[in-house]
Amino acid sequence: MKEYVGNYDGEKQRIGIVIAKFNDLVTKRLLEGARQTLFQAGVTAGNIEVYWVPGAFEIPRTARLLSESGRVKGIIALGAVVRGETAHFDYVCAAAANGIAEISLQGAVPVMFGVLTTDTMDQALNRAGGKAGNKGSECALALLEMISLQQQIQKI
Ligand SMILES: Nc1c(NC[C@H](O)[C@H](O)[C@H](O)CO)[nH]c(=O)[nH]c1=O
Numbered sequence: 001m002k003e004y005v006g007n008y009d010g011e012k013q014r015i016g017i018v019i020a021k022f023n024d025l026v027t028k029r030l031l032e033g034a035r036q037t038l039f040q041a042g043v044t045a046g047n048i049e050v051y052w053v054p055g056a057f058e059i060p061r062t063a064r065l066l067s068e069s070g071r072v073k074g075i076i077a078l079g080a081v082v083r084g085e086t087a088h089f090d091y092v093c094a095a096a097a098n099g100i101a102e103i104s105l106q107g108a109v110p111v112m113f114g115v116l117t118t119d120t121m122d123q124a125l126n127r128a129g130g131k132a133g134n135k136g137s138e139c140a141l142a143l144l145e146m147i148s149l150q151q152q153i154q155k156i
Pocket residue numbers: 020022023054055056057058079080081082083092
């Protein structure tokens with residue numbers, strides 16, 4: 001898990017996390033990585049809202065609703081899409097990535113892409129707290145940086 005090294009003040013920041021249940025062996029580890037990094041930055045547990053959706057394909061809709069709600073300063077989208085036998089993998093990944101990117105670009109708050117798109121479960125586990133780090137922790141750091149940048153630009 002990446003150490004929190006920035007000076008992005010997490011105090012009083014309310015953060016949303018939209019997370020897929022599919023492959024929750026992986027996504028629960030992504031969530032823990034994100035939570036621990038947010039805690040290190042001063043975000044309190046009460047200021048983290050977690051919303052579970054069936055799969056990565058459903059992340060964009062819930063992320064958009066949360067973005068439009070005005071409740072949070074930023075959102076982390078977490079999922080784990082592991083390739084199967086058919087092209088379904090490609091469509092789920094594309095829908096999740098394109099949908100999340102659009103909401104981040106068009107919406108009022110930044111949305112981080114923390115959806116693993118791997119060929120094997122081992123690759124996914126390695127990126128959820130294994131030897132390749134924790135994508136949830138990475139996204140938490142990135143989100144705090146994006147919130148800080150937005151506040152600097154908007155002079156909030
Ligand atoms: N195969 C994976 C899925 N598939 C399910 C879809 O995300 C979606 O829930 C379903 O098609 C109904 O709309 N989802 C993941 O998150 N990861 C996968 O590996």
